[in-house]
Amino acid sequence: MSAPYDEHEARGLARALGWMSLGLGTAQLTAPRAVGRTAGVDDSPVIRALLPLVGLRELTHAAGLLRGHRPTRWAWTRVAGDAMDLAILGTALRDRRGPRRQRVAAATAAVAGITAIDLYTALRARAAAGGTGDLHLRASVTVNRPRAEAYRHWREFGNLPRFMTHLRSVDDIGEGRTRWTAEAPVKSTVSWEAELVEDLPDELIAWRSLRDTGQGPGVSSSGSVRFSDAPGGRGTEVRVEMTYAPPGGRVGAAFARLFGEHPEQQVRDDLRRFKQILETGEVARSDARPEGFRARGFARERPAQPVA
Amino acid sequence: MKANCWTGRNTVEIERVPDPQILNPRDAIVRITSTAICGSDLHLYDGYVPTMKKGDVLGHEFMGEVVEVGPGVSNLRPGDRVVVPFPIACGNCWSCEHELYSLCENSNPNAGIAEKLLGHSPAGVFGYSHMLGGYPGGQAEYARVPFADVGPIKIEDDLPDEKVLFLSDILPTGYMGAEMCGISPGDTIAVWGAGPVGQFAAASARLLGAERVIVIDRFPHRLRMAREHTGAETIDYAETDVLEELREMTAGRGPDACIDAVGMEAHHPNPAMYGYDRAKQAARLETERPYALREAIMACRNGGVVSVIGVYTGLADKFPMGALMNRSLTLRTGQCHTQKYLRPLLDRIRNGEIDPSFVISHRMRLDQAPRAYEMFKNKVDDCTKIVLTP
Numbered sequence: 001m002s003a004p005y006d007e008h009e010a011r012g013l014a015r016a017l018g019w020m021s022l023g024l025g026t027a028q029l030t031a032p033r034a035v036g037r038t039a040g041v042d043d044s045p046v047i048r049a050l051l052p053l054v055g056l057r058e059l060t061h062a063a064g065l066l067r068g069h070r071p072t073r074w075a076w077t078r079v080a081g082d083a084m085d086l087a088i089l090g091t092a093l094r095d096r097r098g099p100r101r102q103r104v105a106a107a108t109a110a111v112a113g114i115t116a117i118d119l120y121t122a123l124r125a126r127a128a129a130g131g132t133g134d135l136h137l138r139a140s141v142t143v144n145r146p147r148a149e150a151y152r153h154w155r156e157f158g159n160l161p162r163f164m165t166h167l168r169s170v171d172d173i174g175e176g177r178t179r180w181t182a183e184a185p186v187k188s189t190v191s192w193e194a195e196l197v198e199d200l201p202d203e204l205i206a207w208r209s210l211r212d213t214g215q216g217p218g219v220s221s222s223g224s225v226r227f228s229d230a231p232g233g234r235g236t237e238v239r240v241e242m243t244y245a246p247p248g249g250r251v252g253a254a255f256a257r258l259f260g261e262h263p264e265q266q267v268r269d270d271l272r273r274f275k276q277i278l279e280t281g282e283v284a285r286s287d288a289r290p291e292g293f294r295a296r297g298f299a300r301e302r303p304a305q306p307v308a
Numbered sequence: 309m310k311a312n313c314w315t316g317r318n319t320v321e322i323e324r325v326p327d328p329q330i331l332n333p334r335d336a337i338v339r340i341t342s343t344a345i346c347g348s349d350l351h352l353y354d355g356y357v358p359t360m361k362k363g364d365v366l367g368h369e370f371m372g373e374v375v376e377v378g379p380g381v382s383n384l385r386p387g388d389r390v391v392v393p394f395p396i397a398c399g400n401c402w403s404c405e406h407e408l409y410s411l412c413e414n415s416n417p418n419a420g421i422a423e424k425l426l427g428h429s430p431a432g433v434f435g436y437s438h439m440l441g442g443y444p445g446g447q448a449e450y451a452r453v454p455f456a457d458v459g460p461i462k463i464e465d466d467l468p469d470e471k472v473l474f475l476s477d478i479l480p481t482g483y484m485g486a487e488m489c490g491i492s493p494g495d496t497i498a499v500w501g502a503g504p505v506g507q508f509a510a511a512s513a514r515l516l517g518a519e520r521v522i523v524i525d526r527f528p529h530r531l532r533m534a535r536e537h538t539g540a541e542t543i544d545y546a547e548t549d550v551l552e553e554l555r556e557m558t559a560g561r562g563p564d565a566c567i568d569a570v571g572m573e574a575h576h577p578n579p580a581m582y583g584y585d586r587a588k589q590a591a592r593l594e595t596e597r598p599y600a601l602r603e604a605i606m607a608c609r610n611g612g613v614v615s616v617i618g619v620y621t622g623l624a625d626k627f628p629m630g631a632l633m634n635r636s637l638t639l640r641t642g643q644c645h646t647q648k649y650l651r652p653l654l655d656r657i658r659n660g661e662i663d664p665s666f667v668i669s670h671r672m673r674l675d676q677a678p679r680a681y682e683m684f685k686n687k688v689d690d691c692t693k694i695v696l697t698p
Contacts, residue, residue, distance in 0.1 A: 144402045234402060265420055276414045279400040280455070281380065282332045286417045286432065287452060288361075288442030303313070303363030304435070304442040 013121040014075055018065030020114070021058040021078070028055030040103030041092050050088070057081055075122035082115035136243050137264045141271040144235040145278045151202045151227045153278060154238075163273035163283065166266065177210070194221075203227055220245040238274065240267055310698065311365040311448035312677040317355035320366060320681050322674065328444065328452035333380030336456030338392060342469040343370040343446045343674070345684050345694045346477060347503045348619045351572060352437070353681055356595065357621055359421060359439040368394035368434040369476040370446025371469060374456075381457045390460035392453055393646035394477045396432040396443065399458035403431075410643035415455065416441045425622065430643060447677060449698045461650040470665040470695065471657055474504070479664045480649035482508025482569070485617035486516050488640040489565035496520040498554060498563035498607060499540070500600040502530035504667040504693045505617060506569035510538035511662055513567075522557060524550055524600075526575070529690040537666045546577050554607045562609035570600035571618025588625060595622030605631050605639075616641035667693040674698045 028035050032051040036042035061081065064074035089108040096104055143150050153159055157178050161167040168181040168189060176196040184190045198206040206224035221244035230237045273283050288304040313323045328337055346369050351357050371391040374384050384390065397404050397412035404412050412431035416422060419429035422439050432454075435445015444451065453460060463472050482505045489497055497513040499506050502525035510521045523534040526546040534540045543553050554563060576582040576599045585597040604614050605628045614637055632639060656662050669692040672680050680694045 142402075144400065144405070269420055272419060275401075276398075280334070280398040280414050282334060284398075284415055284417045284432070284441075284454065285331050286442045286454075287328065287331070287444050288364075288438060303361045304365055304438070304444045 013117075013124065014065050017075065017078060017118065017121060018062050021065060022062035025055045025058030025062055028052060028058065038103065039089070039107035040096065040100045041089075041107075043100070044092065047088065047092065054081075054085070075118055078118040079115065079122055082111060082118055085111050086115065134243050134245050135263065136241070137267060138239065138241045139264060139267040139271050140237060140239040141268075141275050142230050142235055142237050143275045143278050147227050147229055147236045148202045150236045150238060150278060151205070154225055154227075154274070155199070155205060159277075163277055164270045165273070178207075180209075197222070198224070238271060240271065242267065309449035310674060311444070312367065312674065312696075313362075314352060314360055314364045314366050315362050318353060318685075320353065320678050322677060323363070325363075325365065325444075325448075328450050330376060330378045331452065332454060333378040334455050334457055335378040336374050336381055336384055336453045336460070337376040338370070338372040338390060338446075338451050338453055338460070339375045340370050340372040340446055340449060340451060340698050341389075342372070342473045343367050343448075343696050343698070344473060344476075344478075345369075345447070345677075345680060345696070347505065348436075348571070349681075350685055351619060351621070353685060354573065356572060356589070357437050357439075358425070359418075359437045361438060361442075364435065364437075364442070365444035365448050366435045367445030367447030368436055369473065369478065370434075370451060371463075371473050371476060372451075374460075375450070377456060383457050384460065384462070389463045391463060391472050391475045391650070392434070392446065392451070392460045393475070393480075393650060394433055394436075395430075395459075395643060395646055396434065396441065396454050397458055397647055398455050404458070407645055407648040408642075409645040409647040411645075418442060433643075447674065447696060449674070459647055461654060463654075465658070467657065468665075470668060471663060472654065473695065474508070474664040474667070475646075475650055475653055475657075477644065477646065478504045478667075479508050479653055479662075480646045481505050481617050481644040482510075483512040483515075483649055483653060484642070484644045485509040485567045485569060485615050486512035486518075488615040488642075489513065489516075489518075489567065489613050491516045491518050491565065493517055494519045495564040496522065496558055496561075497565050497567065498522045498524065498604070499567045499569055500524050500574075500604055501569035501571075501618060502527065502534045502542070503569065506530075506567075507534055507538055507667050508664065509567045509569050509617065510534055510540045514539055515656070515661060520557075522554065522563065526577075527687060527690075530692060533666070533692065550603055551607055558609070562607055562612065564609055565613040565615060566604035566608045568601045568604045568614070568616045568618045572596040572598070572620045574599040574601075574618075585625070594625045596620050596624040598624040598627065602626065602628055605637065608635075608637055611636045613638045613640060617644070619643075668695055670694045672696055 028051050032048060033042060036048055036051055041047045061074055061078050089104060089111060093104050093108060157170040160170045166183050168183060171179045173179050178194050179191065180194055181189055181191045193210045194207045195210055197208050198204055204224060204226050208222040209220055221242060223240065223242035226239045228237045276283050288302055309325060309327050310322055311325045312320050315321045330337060349366055352360055352366065374386050374388040374390055376386060377384050395410040396415040397409035398414040401413040410431050415432040416429050418438055418441055422429035425439060432441030432443055434443050486509050491513060495518050497518045499510045502523050506523060510523050513521045521538060521540040522543060523540040524543045524545050525531050526544055531542040531544060534542055543550055572595060574597050588594045589597055601616060608614050669690060672694055674696045677696060680696065683689060683691045684694055
C-alpha cells in the first residue's frame with residue numbers, strides 16, 4: 001500500500017481548496033454585488049440574497065479544510081456545494097441572453113472546473129483511506145513468555161485454530177502454502193489458500209491469501225504478526241495487522257456488526273486466547289461460555305450455570 | 309444439584325441446576341461444606357451490578373472438599389479440604405507473578421466487556437456478573453474451580469469451617485485495607501462501615517500496630533461488635549457529625565489513614581443529600597452513592613492515605629478531587645489479592661491472633677437463602693453475617 005503518500009497528497013489538495021473557499025467566501029460576503037456582476041446574475045434579487053449565504057457556506061468549508069481534524073472529509077461537502085451552485089447557474093443560464101448569458105456561461109464553466117477538482121480530491125482521499133472496500137485492523141497483546149516461544153507457537157500454523165475460534169483448520173500444503181478453513185455465517189464454511197510472504201524467525205510472519213480455490217467464495221486478506229521484546233522483562237509484545245475484503249464489502253461488514261460480528265474485537269479476543277495458551281496452557285472458559293470467548297458469543301451467553 | 313440463583317432485582321431462588329464438570333486440565337470440582345453471603349452480594353441483589361443474567365448462581369465465599377481434579381492439578385487430590393479465594397487467578401501472568409491476583413490477565417473470559425466499562429479487565433470472579441467472567445458461584449452444592457493448582461488453600465488441621473471460611477474474601481479484604489494504610493506506630497485509623505469487612509479492617513489495623521482505631525456506622529449492634537472484638541472506638545454517624553468528631557478525637561490532625569469499607573451503596577443521615585445521589589443512581593446517571601468515600605477523603609489528615617476496599621462499579625459524582633490533590637493524599641484501592649494473604653492469615657488464625665468467626669450472626673441452610681438475603685439486606689434480627697450450609 002502506498003497509503004501514506006496518497007494521504008499526504010490528498011491533504012495537500014484539500015488545503016489548496018480550503019484557501020480557495022476562504023477567498024471566494026470572503027468576496028461573496030463582503031462584495032456580493034461585484035461577485036454577482038462578474039457571474040452575470042446581479043439582475044436576480046433571489047440570487048443576490050443567496051450570495052452571502054453561499055459565502056458563509058464557503059467559509060465553513062475553508063475552516064473545515066484548513067483546520068479540521070480530517071480535512072479530506074470536507075472535500076465531499078465542497079462537491080455538494082458545487083452541485084448546488086451548478087444548479088443555480090444552470091437555471092440562470094436558461095433565462096438569460098446576450099453578454100449577460102456569456103458571463104453566466106463563463107461562471108458555469110469555472111464552477112464545473114472546480115467541481116472536477118473537488119471530486120478528484122474527494123475520491124483521492126477516499127482511496128487513500130482505504131476506500132476500496134478493504135478493512136484494516138490491528139490488535140496487540142503482551143505475552144509473559146520469551147519471544148522465540150511466541151513466534152514458534154504462531155509459526156506452527158496448525159496451532160492457530162486453538163486460539164482463533166472462527167478457524168476450523170489450517171493445513172500445510174507445501175511450498176510455503178497453507179489451506180485455511182473458517183466458519184462463515186449461517187453455519188457454512190469458507191476455504192482459501194494463503195502463502196507466506198515473509199518469515200523472519202522470532203520477529204515477523206506475514207501472509208497473503210491466494211485467489212479463489214474453488215470452494216466457496218474465498219477470502220481476500222493479507223496480514224502480519226510482529227514479535228518484539230517488551231521492556232523490562234515483561235515478555236513479548238505481539239502485534240497483528242490485517243487487511244481484508246469482507247464478504248459484501250463495507251455494507252456487508254456493517255451488517256455483520258449488527259449481528260454481533262466485530263472484527264477488531266474478534267482479533268483482540270484471539271490474541272487474548274493466544275496469551276492464555278502460552279501463559280497458562282489452556283483457554284479460560286467459564287461455564288456460561290463453555291466454547292471460550294468471542295464477541296459474537298456474548299449475545300448467546302447463558303446464565304452462569306454449570307455445564308449440562 | 310441445588311444452587312442459589314439470582315432471578316432479578318431483590319429476588320434469589322433455590323433452583324436445581326446441572327452438576328459442574330471439569331472443563332480444563334487445571335480445574336477442580338469442590339463439594340461445598342460452608343458458604344457465606346457477602347455484603348457485595350447485596351449489590352447484585354439490589355440490581356446495581358451490570359451484566360447479571362437470570363439464573364446466575366451466586367456466591368464467592370465458599371469452602372469444601374475436593375471431589376475431582378483435572379490432569380493439570382497435582383497439588384490437590386479428592387478428599388482435600390480447601391478454602392477457595394474469590395478472584396480466579398492463573399499464577400502465570402505478569403500480574404499474578406507480582407501478587408496482583410485480582411488483576412489476573414487470563415481468568416476473565418469476558419475481558420472484552422470489562423474493558424469497555426473499566427478500561428482494562430480485572431480477574432474473573434465466582435458468581436459476580438458476566439462482566440467478570442460468568443462463573444457460577446459457590447452458594448451451591450458443588451462448584452467448578454478453575455486454576456485449582458493456584459487458588460485454593462488446603463486446611464490440614466481440624467480448624468472448623470467457621471474459623472477459616474472467611475479466608476475466601478472478607479478477612480483478607482479487611483486485612484489488605486489495613487495493610488494499604490502503611491501503618492506506623494502512633495497512627496490513628498478510621499474505618500467507615502462496621503460490616504464484616506469493616507470489622508476485619510479494624511481488627512487488622514490493630515494487628516498491624518495502629519494506636520487507635522475508630523469505626524463509623526449507624527447500627528448499634530455492629531458498633532458494639534467493633535468495640536468488643538476489635539478494640540475500636542466508635543462513631544454513630546446518624547447521631548454525630550463525623551468530620552467534627554474525628555477532628556476532635558485527633559486534636560485537629562485527622563486520622564492518619566481512612567478505610568472505606570462501605571462502597572457504592574452508602575447512606576447519608578441528611579435526607580436531601582441521600583436523595584440527591586439515590587435519584588441519580590436510580591436514573592443511572594451515576595452508579596455509586598459515594599458518601600463514605602467523600603467523607604473519608606475530607607476527614608483524612610494532610611498527606612494521609614485513603615484506602616478503598618468497599619466495592620464500586622462505575623462512575624461517582626462530586627468526587628472531592630481538590631482535597632485529594634491539594635492535601636497530598638494517597639488513594640489506594642483494589643479488589644483483594646486474596647491468594648497472597650491466605651497462608652499468612654491462616655497462620656494468624658492458627659496462632660489464635662484472630663478468630664474471624666466473631667462476625668457470624670446467623671447460621672442457615674442453603675435452602676433458606678432467599679430468606680437469608682432478605683434478612684441480611686434489611687439487618688433483621690441484628691443480622692451481620694450469614695453462613696449457609698448445603
